[in-house]
Amino acid sequence: QVQLVQSGAEVKKPGSSVKVSCKASADTFSTFTISWVRQAPGQGLEWMGRIIPIVGISNYAQKFQGRVTITADKFTNTVYMELSSLTTDDTAVYFCARGTSRPMDVWGQGTTVTVSS
Amino acid sequence: DIQMTQSPSSLSASVGDRVSITCQASQDISNYLNWYQQKPGKAPKLLISAASNLETGVPARFSGTGSGTDFTFTISSLQPEDFATYYCQQYDNLPPTFGLGTKVEIK
Numbered sequence: 537q538v539q540l541v542q543s544g545a546e547v548k549k550p551g552s553s554v555k556v557s558c559k560a561s562a563d564t565f566s567t568f569t570i571s572w573v574r575q576a577p578g579q580g581l582e583w584m585g586r587i588i589p590i591v592g593i594s595n596y597a598q599k600f601q602g603r604v605t606i607t608a609d610k611f612t613n614t615v616y617m618e619l620s621s622l623t624t625d626d627t628a629v630y631f632c633a634r635g636t637s638r639p640m641d642v643w644g645q646g647t648t649v650t651v652s653s
Numbered sequence: 654d655i656q657m658t659q660s661p662s663s664l665s666a667s668v669g670d671r672v673s674i675t676c677q678a679s680q681d682i683s684n685y686l687n688w689y690q691q692k693p694g695k696a697p698k699l700l701i702s703a704a705s706n707l708e709t710g711v712p713a714r715f716s717g718t719g720s721g722t723d724f725t726f727t728i729s730s731l732q733p734e735d736f737a738t739y740y741c742q743q744y745d746n747l748p749p750t751f752g753l754g755t756k757v758e759i760k
Binding site: 571580581582583595597598631633635636637638639640641643644645646 | 654687689691695696697698699702703708740742744747748749750751752753754
């Protein structure tokens with residue numbers, strides 16, 4: 537069964553960085569892109585960026601350019617999303633999902649990131 | 654970026670009602686339009702892809718139509734488990750963009 541399993545909740549201080557992981561099955565890692573989508577409390581869904589894991593090429597939403605880095609480890613089939621210079625506005629649930637220029641048909645369970653002083 | 658205008662933002666309906674949600678794209682996206690269902694505390698679930706393609710295992714009371722810029726999502730007979738928030742999303746151009754969502758509540 538295809539699954540994306542994310543790392544656990546994080547609490548961070550303003551100005552710091554957070555790195556969230558998303559472990560995929562081998563076939564997902566080698567065949568699909570992985571997107572990151574976030575959802576602030578009570579708000580809608582916002583695409584942050586994606587990676588083609590097999591070649592390590594990433595693209596980012598303009599809003600997050602320079603602040604987000606998406607990487608992939610082909611030895612562990614794990615994708616990482618690192619967001620820097622955190623503010624309280626970055627408090628959200630962060631999801632990884634399979635697909636970008638195709639339907640996002642498999643989602644991770646979500647990782648809650650809380651930014652608070 | 655392509656803007657997705659979804660309406661209504663919320664609606665109240667009873668079990669058995671027919672419910673429709675519309676989504677309008679700011680430019681032609683052909684049929685590159687998905688619909689998702691999200692329940693509180695859960696990840697979104699893909700219901701319909703390519704505007705009208707029902708995903709495997711999704712009940713037939715859900716349907717989608719449209720192409721170009723105007724799309725409609727319909728639940729033919731609302732069931733208790735359908736109370737949730739629904740989102741449209743285009744995947745014609747990067748970045749993929751979502752509508753703001755429609756919360757379907759119990760009347």
